Amino acid sequence: MASDLAYxxxxxxxxxxxxxxxxxxxxxxxxxxxxxxRGSVAGLTDEQLxxxxxxxxxxxxxxxxxxxxxxxxxxxxxxxxxxxxVPTIKPYDEAAWATLEDSRTTPIETSLTLLTLIxxxxxxxxxxxxxSGLQRRYRHPDTGNHSLEYMLAHYAWHGLHHTAHxxxxxxxxxx
Numbered sequence: 726m727a728s729d730l731a732y733x734x735x736x737x738x739x740x741x742x743x744x745x746x747x748x749x750x751x752x753x754x755x756x757x758x759x760x761x762x763r764g765s766v767a768g769l770t771d772e773q774l775x776x777x778x779x780x781x782x783x784x785x786x787x788x789x790x791x792x793x794x795x796x797x798x799x800x801x802x803x804x805x806x807x808x809x810x811v812p813t814i815k816p817y818d819e820a821a822w823a824t825l826e827d828s829r830t831t832p833i834e835t836s837l838t839l840l841t842l843i844x845x846x847x848x849x850x851x852x853x854x855x856x857s858g859l860q861r862r863y864r865h866p867d868t869g870n871h872s873l874e875y876m877l878a879h880y881a882w883h884g885l886h887h888t889a890h891x892x893x894x895x896x897x898x899x900x
Contacts, residue, residue, distance in 0.1 A: 730779035733889040737882045743874050748859065751874075751881035756848055758884030759841040762792060765891040766833060773900060774833060778890040783823050785891055790828040791819060792887050793840040799880050800847045806863040806873055807850070813864045851877065 729735070740747060766774070766789055774786040783791065798817060805812040822828060859874040894900075 730893070731782070732886070733893045734882070734885055737879055737886070739875060740878055743878075748874060748877060751877040752848070752851055754881035754885065755844065755851070755877065758792075758796075758881075758888070759837070759844050761888050762789075762840060762884065762891075763837050765888045765895070766837070769895075769900065773898075776894065776898070778894045782890075785894065786833060787823040787828050788887050788890055789833045790831060790836045791823055792884065793836045793843055794822055794828075795819065795883060796840060796843050796847070796880065799876060800843055802863055803847065803850060803873060803876065806861045806876075807854075807858065811862045811864055811870060813866060816865065816867060 766785065769785065774789070775784050777784050778788060798814075802814045805814060854873070859872065859877070861873050862870050863873075863876075864870050
């Protein structure tokens with residue numbers, strides 16, 4: 726798996742079962758992502774930030790801006806699922822967002838700080854939920870109905886996935 730530049734930690738695979746131990750692990754991972762992600766890009770130059778993590782892939786800078794974009798959407802989807810009955814969430818074109826001016830030119834510190842702040846708010850909600858809260862569902866038009874605990878697993882993976890894009894590139898390039 727480590728040789729797959731697009732999926733350095735493997736593709737997301739939903740768990741076959743959900744346990745309190747897995748949930749706790751996913752919550753701990755989500756809590757750690759802002760620090761891990763910040764560490765993965767620490768000390769990179771503008772030239773390094775503008776390097777694609779793989780041929781045909783986004784630049785490191787675009788990845789840095791993508792993660793809080795994605796996690797903001799997850800935070801909103803989480804709140805929708807907690808306040809509406811199986812809301813249909815709106816997908817967004819991640820690749821198109823990555824080409825917008827803010828993803829190409831905003832200093833990475835802005836998005837690193839945004840990620841920290843989003844996770845602070847999101848974790849306050851996550852940690853307040855009991856089992857029934859984690860069973861709340863939302864509908865994704867492309868992939869169907871999912872529980873919030875599924876979302877926990879997915880976004881724990883997502884943060885590690887993009888952190889690994891950067892750390893794998895750094896290792897390959899000797900940065």
